[in-house]
Amino acid sequence: MAEETVTTERPADAAPGNTTIIRETRSTGSGTGIIMALVLLVAIVGGIYLFSQNSETAKDNAIAEAAGDIGNAASKVGDAAQDAVNTEK
Numbered sequence: 508m509a510e511e512t513v514t515t516e517r518p519a520d521a522a523p524g525n526t527t528i529i530r531e532t533r534s535t536g537s538g539t540g541i542i543m544a545l546v547l548l549v550a551i552v553g554g555i556y557l558f559s560q561n562s563e564t565a566k567d568n569a570i571a572e573a574a575g576d577i578g579n580a581a582s583k584v585g586d587a588a589q590d591a592v593n594t595e596k
Contacts, residue, residue, distance in 0.1 A: 512532050
């Protein structure tokens with residue numbers, strides 16, 4: 508919205524009630540507020556996107572690590588079974 512300022516001045520040497528000067532000034536917005544709001548919106552959306560990507564990467568890494576641990580455990584069980592079979596002979 509445009510701000511409006513109304514100033515009423517009465518010259519010192521004017522007779523009372525005869526002369527009134529009214530000056531109206533309007534400040535036109537340069538759009539700085541809108542630009543700042545857009546920059547802030549882009550920064551927020553970008554931050555949300557980056558945080559969601561980091562979350563997905565962390566989740567994928569955790570799943571890969573768990574799968575590796577399961578593979579190692581299965582290998583140990585297989586080795587133990589092989590040792591058990593070899594001791595019976």
